Amino acid sequence: MIYLDHGATSFPKAPGVSAAVALYIDETSGNPGRGGHQLTIAASRAIESARATVADLLGSDPERTLLGPGATFWLNTILCGRLGPGDRVVTSALEHNSVMRPLRWLEAQRGVEVVVVEGAAPTGVPTPAEILDAVNQSPTALVVLTHASNVSGAVIPVEEVARRVAPIPVVVDGAQTGGALPFAFSRSGLAAFVCSGHKGLQGPSGTGVVVLAEGFDLQPLVRGGTGSNSESEDMPVMLPDLLEAGTPNGPGIAGLGAACTWLADRTVEAVQNHERALIKRCITGTLAIPGLHLTGWVEGMEQTGVLSFTIDREDAGELAAWLDRERGIALRAGLHCAPAAHRRLGTFPTGTLRVGVGPQTTEDDIDALVTALVDRCG
Template sequence: MNRASGKPVIYLDHAATSWPKPNSVLEAMRHSMLEEAANPGRGGHRMAIAAGRVLMRTRMELARLFGISNPSDIAFMPNTTAALNQAIKGLLRPGDHVIATMIEHNSVRRPLEYMRQEHGVQIDYVQVDETGKIDLLQLKSLCRANTRLIVCNHSSNLLGNVLPLTDIAEIARSRGAFFLVDAAQSAGVMDIDVGASGIDMLAFPGHKGLLGPQGTGGLYIHPSIDLVPLIHGGTGSQSEEANQPSVRPDRYESGTPNTVGIAGLGAGVRYVRSEGPAAIGRREWELTQSLMEQLSSVEGLRLLGPQLGEPRTGIVSFTLKGMDSAEIAFRLDRDYGIAVRAGYHCTPLAHHSANTSISGAVRSSFGCTTTRADIEALIIAMRDIAASV
């Protein structure tokens, strides 16, 4: 069992951010801060060069992980939200049409709705069933001559379902649209190959399944796509020009980067690659199955997402009849030392699809450090709480 603020804690909130991080991540950040914390690309002295190498090494690790041929097609971002905003706002123009799904996070929905209100972009949302299964026939029927982008998450942060990226990419390709994937819940726990899957842009966090620190993430941009940068400014390159550089990744990385955080991200990616994303995901899936089997017999408890035996990421969300989700999470924390997430999880469309718009839901989510003992503790706690309703 881990400890936080001096007290034991069973941490089951990895879908929000992974914790604790591998020691190698902490060591990489400490080394960077002590030895390499100059400004990369902003000088020719040895520390600035060393800092630049930190960024390049991490970029190369990410390229190997995601099957990206040119590491310079990866732009570092502070989080997935920033990456999605760069992709959506940098690509779309007035009159364009976008297709998303009913299980998108607000990091997709809100930029899209902004583009609708301010720039006349047209949006359709594909229906999903209660388990998160997408209607591919409806997706095809929604495509128009002006459909420029199809965007979806790889896995819902509420339901844990896994969308068929290759099938969706094929539909996008056949209609001449670009395909953007939100990998907030899948990066590091599922094998992702952008070329094999037909992904044009991939937004990912550094602080979740990749085990890096908060404040890190990135966006892969296919070399055929030129996004309008959201931020213009100093890049350390082409400083004599008034316009933003066209060279990658500088075009999308204005300002001093989070070098120390990126050093930690690089260590996290190396850890993930050594373990293997598929192996990590398999362990998490096995924990979800064990939890679901036990919770399915708790009276009044409803499990969300795919059924037993079906693919899902390490997320198990549920409701309990007669009790608000926030109260359940409060009691789990106070009485059992279990950290989960309750409420609407920044994904109201998914709650609409799951018929939990009124109650919200409790979300437990697993990571590399989650054990069967952690799962057993949650099962015991939920049986106690359910018996008290």
């Protein structure tokens, strides 16, 4: 099978991930932080070691690097924890539903004002000046932006936005960029950076990370046991316990640690260069196909390893099913959980066909896709 759905999740996982997951299950499966026996201590060590590896890769302080079930969970924790009645939040039209749905819920249920900045066509990427302009129109509690569109791969210059709108906190959904774009949280000026563990970081499903700047504090979305301060019916105030209630996904976190070790060794810069070259090859090949239109794309834009397109008179869903059935090529058709982005990019409600490459994708994989598209549509 040729797997080109890295925008959804990475496959195959980084070498060493499944061994680390199995090792945790078979030899380390105590409940971390709960009790003092050998397995508990081994589990705590495995988790803290993974945390340190993830923090190292993201250039963050391990004490403010929290591990949980995914980017969605951390985005909800931040948005629902920070925004209340009368607050104003500025965002982009390229957001995934893991930002848009909590924002629309907060708007309807808590009276939060949601301001969506529509970036110019064809990319829909808002400029830092446009975000600053929106922020300056009325007191704003928070800016939340995707680091890169999960539909088109277009990158928003979030660090420049943070510099321009300071001291207003900027929260970034890095689900599409963590592990795929070189990044150091400590130098970013962001209040929080959220990413999936199972996409660019190459780890198992059910893992995600949030990194918090000093002074940007959160209330937990879920409360429960932490193994610490068990005499109290209130949550402990120290991190990570405050934000990591319940038994953690130890196998997933151990796998994530192994994935980040592999990535650090290969380097995020090398992965970025590899994915850039593959996307360039894909663009060159697909642009030659009559009736094929790249979505939200312009020559020279900064982009991740994701690319979307439509083809005249071809239904994206049917084409994806044909590619899977006839050529063994896995990619995703539809709205990719980002209806706002498709509205902005002119592909709502039918959506696009999305290609997502990863560190283990090859030039042959891209050539097989282009050949299949030429055979079917050329």
